[in-house]
Amino acid sequence: MKVLVVVERKGTELRRVSLELAAKATELGDTSVVEIGGERYSPLPFVSALVKKVQSDAPDLVLLGATQSGRDLGARLAARLGRAYAADVTDIAASGGSLEITRPMYAGKVRARMRVPLPAVVSVRPGAIPLRDAAPVPQVTRIEADAAVEQLTFAKFAAVASGGKRVSLAEARVVVSGGRGLKGPENWNLVEQLADALGGAVGASRAVTDAGWRPNEEQVGQTGKTVTPDLYVALGISGAIQHLAGMTSSKVIVAVNKDPDADIFKVADYGVVADVFEFVPAFTEAVKKVRAG
């Protein structure tokens, strides 16, 4: 099978999801890796350039990250070429002349297994494919975005203040999220200190972002970010289905809630029935000790 991987960069580095895609692609077949050059993602110039590349290389499968731009680009590419499209996939395997993919459906309540005919376009959820620590950096061919077809005029770029030294939420291997159980923004140092001790990113439930305790960019869930870290820690979060939609693909889920019947415990691998204000400071200290060796 011929596989074309479309990679993205954050600054000068390839995004982790791009390395994950490249690793998966080499398992599936004969891989080439392409990056679309252009100042910033813009749908028409990017899809136009990618359509030409796919028409000339004729890959059986195009893999993109299920990132904000990857989802958009993948859908447009599939529509332009009349190819099958599977979005937000969490597992993918070759099966005869087609693909067998797994993807969450109904806000993460079920995982659907589907057979997708080739040629196809597939976007894969960041963090879904395991990556070895020393995964090789693929050789990347750069093509230029097709500026001639641009119809948008760029006005300005407003960078959102991120958590400084912290990793970005979507790609973090550890996420510590806080909910209404934290009682107010003044208590977020508890969430941040645990996130820092674990080397992770900070997330929040929608109750928290709606209340203005934390910025919208930190919201995890159906109408927020989907995260797939190795470890997700939910502090004072009830486990509403809309929150679960954004985090149940995490590999290990730890929940701390004082209500033993909270729904979050239904998806947690480790559940702690406790008051966050008592448990979290002690837990953070214990983590620091362990990590200090």
Ligand SMILES: Cc1cc2nc3c(=O)[nH]c(=O)nc-3n(C[C@H](O)[C@H](O)[C@H](O)COP(=O)(O)OP(=O)(O)OC[C@H]3O[C@@H](n4cnc5c(N)ncnc54)[C@H](O)[C@@H]3O)c2cc1C
């Ligand atoms: C269309 C739609 C989209 C939505 N999208 C999202 C989304 O993307 N993300 C999202 O998160 N929500 C989303 N929601 C909202 C969702 O339904 C819930 O209202 C929200 O997730 C609840 O947030 P919470 O768990 O922080 O608050 P609550 O449900 O109020 O839960 C607080 C929890 O904290 C516990 N608690 C209280 N005090 C303590 C303490 N001292 N120690 C330990 N535990 C304590 C309580 O037992 C409780 O379980 C959406 C809703 C709708 C209708």
